[in-house]
Amino acid sequence: MESFILADWLQQRLDAEAGEPAYRQLYRLIRRVILDGRLTAGARLPSSRNLAVDLAIARNTVIQVYEQLAIEGYVNAATGRGTHVADLSQDLIDDPLDKASGETGTQAQPLNRGLSKRGQHLMDRLGFSNRQIGAFMPGIPDVSEFPLKAWVRIQNKQWRRAAPALMSYAPAGGYEPLRQAISEYLSSARSVNSTARQVVMTTGIHQAIDVATRLLCQVGDVVWIEEPSYWGVRNLVLSSGLKAVPISVDQEGMCPTAADFATPPRLIVVTPSHQYPLGMVMSLARRRMLLEYARQNGCWIIEDDYDSEFRFGSRPLPSLQGLDDAGLVLYAGSFSKTLFPGLRVGYLVVPDGLAEAFSGAVAELYREGQLMTQSVLAEFIREGYLTSHIRRVRNLYAGRRTCLIGAIAGRYGDALDIVGEHAGLHLVLALPDYVDDHRVTREAFEAGVVVRPLSNYYLKAGSAKKGLLLGYAGVPVDEIGPAFNILSRVIDAQLLRV
Amino acid sequence: MESFILADWLQQRLDAEAGEPAYRQLYRLIRRVILDGRLTAGARLPSSRNLAVDLAIARNTVIQVYEQLAIEGYVNAATGRGTHVADLSQDLIDDPLDKASGETGTQAQPLNRGLSKRGQHLMDRLGFSNRQIGAFMPGIPDVSEFPLKAWVRIQNKQWRRAAPALMSYAPAGGYEPLRQAISEYLSSARSVNSTARQVVMTTGIHQAIDVATRLLCQVGDVVWIEEPSYWGVRNLVLSSGLKAVPISVDQEGMCPTAADFATPPRLIVVTPSHQYPLGMVMSLARRRMLLEYARQNGCWIIEDDYDSEFRFGSRPLPSLQGLDDAGLVLYAGSFSKTLFPGLRVGYLVVPDGLAEAFSGAVAELYREGQLMTQSVLAEFIREGYLTSHIRRVRNLYAGRRTCLIGAIAGRYGDALDIVGEHAGLHLVLALPDYVDDHRVTREAFEAGVVVRPLSNYYLKAGSAKKGLLLGYAGVPVDEIGPAFNILSRVIDAQLLRV
Numbered sequence: 001m002e003s004f005i006l007a008d009w010l011q012q013r014l015d016a017e018a019g020e021p022a023y024r025q026l027y028r029l030i031r032r033v034i035l036d037g038r039l040t041a042g043a044r045l046p047s048s049r050n051l052a053v054d055l056a057i058a059r060n061t062v063i064q065v066y067e068q069l070a071i072e073g074y075v076n077a078a079t080g081r082g083t084h085v086a087d088l089s090q091d092l093i094d095d096p097l098d099k100a101s102g103e104t105g106t107q108a109q110p111l112n113r114g115l116s117k118r119g120q121h122l123m124d125r126l127g128f129s130n131r132q133i134g135a136f137m138p139g140i141p142d143v144s145e146f147p148l149k150a151w152v153r154i155q156n157k158q159w160r161r162a163a164p165a166l167m168s169y170a171p172a173g174g175y176e177p178l179r180q181a182i183s184e185y186l187s188s189a190r191s192v193n194s195t196a197r198q199v200v201m202t203t204g205i206h207q208a209i210d211v212a213t214r215l216l217c218q219v220g221d222v223v224w225i226e227e228p229s230y231w232g233v234r235n236l237v238l239s240s241g242l243k244a245v246p247i248s249v250d251q252e253g254m255c256p257t258a259a260d261f262a263t264p265p266r267l268i269v270v271t272p273s274h275q276y277p278l279g280m281v282m283s284l285a286r287r288r289m290l291l292e293y294a295r296q297n298g299c300w301i302i303e304d305d306y307d308s309e310f311r312f313g314s315r316p317l318p319s320l321q322g323l324d325d326a327g328l329v330l331y332a333g334s335f336s337k338t339l340f341p342g343l344r345v346g347y348l349v350v351p352d353g354l355a356e357a358f359s360g361a362v363a364e365l366y367r368e369g370q371l372m373t374q375s376v377l378a379e380f381i382r383e384g385y386l387t388s389h390i391r392r393v394r395n396l397y398a399g400r401r402t403c404l405i406g407a408i409a410g411r412y413g414d415a416l417d418i419v420g421e422h423a424g425l426h427l428v429l430a431l432p433d434y435v436d437d438h439r440v441t442r443e444a445f446e447a448g449v450v451v452r453p454l455s456n457y458y459l460k461a462g463s464a465k466k467g468l469l470l471g472y473a474g475v476p477v478d479e480i481g482p483a484f485n486i487l488s489r490v491i492d493a494q495l496l497r498v
Numbered sequence: 499m500e501s502f503i504l505a506d507w508l509q510q511r512l513d514a515e516a517g518e519p520a521y522r523q524l525y526r527l528i529r530r531v532i533l534d535g536r537l538t539a540g541a542r543l544p545s546s547r548n549l550a551v552d553l554a555i556a557r558n559t560v561i562q563v564y565e566q567l568a569i570e571g572y573v574n575a576a577t578g579r580g581t582h583v584a585d586l587s588q589d590l591i592d593d594p595l596d597k598a599s600g601e602t603g604t605q606a607q608p609l610n611r612g613l614s615k616r617g618q619h620l621m622d623r624l625g626f627s628n629r630q631i632g633a634f635m636p637g638i639p640d641v642s643e644f645p646l647k648a649w650v651r652i653q654n655k656q657w658r659r660a661a662p663a664l665m666s667y668a669p670a671g672g673y674e675p676l677r678q679a680i681s682e683y684l685s686s687a688r689s690v691n692s693t694a695r696q697v698v699m700t701t702g703i704h705q706a707i708d709v710a711t712r713l714l715c716q717v718g719d720v721v722w723i724e725e726p727s728y729w730g731v732r733n734l735v736l737s738s739g740l741k742a743v744p745i746s747v748d749q750e751g752m753c754p755t756a757a758d759f760a761t762p763p764r765l766i767v768v769t770p771s772h773q774y775p776l777g778m779v780m781s782l783a784r785r786r787m788l789l790e791y792a793r794q795n796g797c798w799i800i801e802d803d804y805d806s807e808f809r810f811g812s813r814p815l816p817s818l819q820g821l822d823d824a825g826l827v828l829y830a831g832s833f834s835k836t837l838f839p840g841l842r843v844g845y846l847v848v849p850d851g852l853a854e855a856f857s858g859a860v861a862e863l864y865r866e867g868q869l870m871t872q873s874v875l876a877e878f879i880r881e882g883y884l885t886s887h888i889r890r891v892r893n894l895y896a897g898r899r900t901c902l903i904g905a906i907a908g909r910y911g912d913a914l915d916i917v918g919e920h921a922g923l924h925l926v927l928a929l930p931d932y933v934d935d936h937r938v939t940r941e942a943f944e945a946g947v948v949v950r951p952l953s954n955y956y957l958k959a960g961s962a963k964k965g966l967l968l969g970y971a972g973v974p975v976d977e978i979g980p981a982f983n984i985l986s987r988v989i990d991a992q993l994l995r996v
Contacts, residue, residue, distance in 0.1 A: 342867030
């Protein structure tokens with residue numbers, strides 16, 4: 001903070017009349033500016049002599065406060081180099097509560113406040129990005145193609161006659177006409193068997209996973225996730241105190257080993273229609289095997305069907321839920337890929353026996369609302385805009401995909417593999433194992449191109465394959481070539497000459 | 499399901515050509531209709547003779563399937579009384595996984611799938627209601643007073659020029675201009691010290707509590723909550739695997755005993771401005787005590803400031819956050835009470851040192867969006883509608899409050915106490931300990947009046963006081979008298995004559 005002058009700030013706050021000794025006031029105030037980040041790690045404090053003069057207090061008081069702060073780890077003092085603010089981030093990582101045991105008196109307050117271990121763990125593995133638009137951000141549809149005019153027209157119509165009940169908290173399950181519309185849409189588009197009662201409105205896949213783990217799992221239960229898998233689900237599961245067990249995938253999708261089978265999980269999270277991020281489709285044999293294993297071992301399955309609307313060439317396979325006779329599959333989807341991510345409307349289709357519990361739990365745990373948005377969406381679907389929009393952008397994305405594949409093939413021929421190119425909003429450009437795909441990602445970002453490193457999607461770093469996720473859905477055809485040229489220069493610098 | 503005929507349904511699905519034995523098919527299909535709830539507890543299955551004739555299969559096959567289902571607990575068979583669907587809800591409660599150990603072979607599949615213990619626990623304690631509007635639903639503002647025209651106008655303006663970045667996932671922290679507007683509003687209205695960087699957008703208090711527990715607490719950590727307290731926070735904390743410890747409140751607010759102090763919690767959740775649901779204001783001495791205790795013991799504090807804008811007569815006390823020199827208070831608020839609940843926009847003001855972690859965690863865990871809504875709200879605030887709306891409805895609610903107090907006093911004089919009437923959107927009508935306030939609530943609901951039982955807000959049923967929460971904010975003056983007449987007849991039937 002270049003404009004922050006400690007002496008001025010202290011001068012305005014030290015109060016000779018306050019009754020609190022100057023030592024105590026000064027200690028408290030300096031500690032505060034360090035803790036709240038106005039003085040950051042490495043910042044140099046004024047010399048004790050200068051600060052004493054500026055504040056018109058005894059120099060010994062300042063020295064005493066600096067020493068106390070040094071003992072407690074807020075500052076580092078080295079003779080001749082002055083007093084500098086310490087790096088407190090390390091304290092947050094080495095569970096500061098453990099240090100509290102060394103406390104000796106009320107004067108020496110240890111810094112025993114910070115993130116929990118799971119909080120720090122989450123911070124160390126963040127997957128989200130603040131950059132959402134541009135070549136080749138994966139997982140984002142082209143929101144500029146969204147039929148905004150139709151949406152605004154319907155939105156106006158619904159809001160002008162907004163009933164008070166639609167402006168309050170949502171009832172269990174969400175807006176009934178939207179649940180009905182989704183049940184019908186999923187029946188025809190995805191062969192999902194459901195009634196409106198089984199469709200529980202959520203804000204997206206994350207909330208669907210969260211409510212399912214809270215209702216179906218105890219803390220500590222085993223959850224199977226695919227390896228690799230979507231970072232969001234992985235980090236959410238880990239942050240919820242569940243034991244995430246990574247299960248490898250092969251060309252037929254999730255592929256548990258005999259060792260995996262030996263410890264049945266409570267919950268299995270899969271992306272059978274389009275494995276995320278590698279893109280394979282789970283074979284029918286594998287689907288039947290997984291359903292039978294789950295049936296015999298009391299497991300629940302969450303089918304994350306995040307983008308199956310975008311399959312190029314072939315028809316999408318019907319959902320896993322549609323094959324499920326035993327009522328053990330929960331089907332999760334959202335409008336983030338088909339319409340736009342910022343909408344935050346998703347759904348979870350649960351077995352009928354769970355409908356009441358899931359509807360109630362979403363209302364209870366998240367205190368949802370957004371009924372006006374849900375009513376706009378219901379009308380938008382009723383007027384046919386959802387299906388016509390999907391049809392239109394599917395063709396658009398197919399053209400962009402072809403263009404990107406052409407650019408890759410033109411540059412690398414058969415030297416680098418393209419994985420998972422038959423569906424979805426992204427493909428994976430495989431890289432040799434010796435390439436650091438995180439480094440490629442960083443350098444591409446600096447050059448203005450956003451990609452994601454494939455190795456980031458693995459729970460076990462040791463088994464991670466290297467590659468780049470390239471999203472093409474949001475990139476106009478005439479930007480694909482130039483952006484790929486930039487990216488390929490970054491990649492080339494990492495490839496060994498052979 | 500009156501229209502469900504099992505034999506017809508089975509006839510359409512049994513397939514002689516399928517390769518799967520008739521026994522196996524029949525078993526699977528009947529089990530499915532029981533599990534998914536089409537046949538509910540107590541429903542009688544057709545006799546084996548009739549079903550065999552209808553399906554043109556051997557009667558022995560049907561008998562064999564019925565026996566298998568009985569062994570596995572799906573049906574009960576008693577000679578002469580026929581075969582009835584069993585009550586499976588009991589299995590869900592007695593952790594069905596425990597029963598799995600009795601499994602003897604693949605034929606005898608136990609029903610080892612159901613809600614987890616914490617899921618069932620949550621279901622047993624649901625606090626939400628599908629009824630949101632009408633006398634005397636507490637906690638809901640009068641949404642019909644919301645300046646809808648101004649909102650729709652601004653909404654149109656913002657949507658017509660919707661930038662693609664506003665339609666994708668939200669960046670860490672949310673929409674920057676809204677964070678700035680909230681920081682300024684809280685500074686003047688609630689004496690909250692913050693920069694925009696410290697304001698993290700959430701969907702409401704629930705999400706604020708959830709992210710705080712994930713970042714600051716380990717599973718199993720102790721969290722202090724007030725006794726009584728808001729059911730939503732209590733159930734969320736319990737569902738997250740934390741240990742909720744109820745701390746009594748007295749006239750000065752949360753009042754820990756020596757025994758409570760002996761085990762410092764990791765997190766303290768308080769409503770200092772207006773205790774929920776009893777309505778007292780935490781005294782300055784108690785605030786200082788709580789801050790000092792938290793400072794010395796490494797606790798974090800969440801200040802839930804859900805409705806402090808509505809204080810009648812006196813000025814609201816400044817926030818606890820404004821008193822906090824040590825950077826240990828997280829201040830949570832929302833627009834649910836000031837604007838409308840369905841909006842789902844809230845905020846968490848965190849110490850500067852936590853700003854980056856909390857912004858990132860919200861983006862990561864919930865994958866938020868709703869930037870368009872946030873941009874509409876930012877403009878709504880900028881044009882002055884938030885403050886003018888609060889000023890207007892505060893007067894309106896004050897009139898309704900006076901009217902309700904008059905109706906109570908007119909009926910009961912000093913016989914029943916009114917608690918917490920100086921602020922907020924509800925008051926508490928105290929009832930004698932011998933009255934079952936759940937029963938009053940049920941009977942009032944049947945008579946068309948919504949209230950909430952005070953005892954429901956206590957974690958420990960034994961110490962629960964009896965009473966009714968009566969919301970007045972959403973009830974026009976001319977409806978208050980008639981609704982209270984209905985309610986008082988229900989109450990009178992429970993009061994002993996003295």
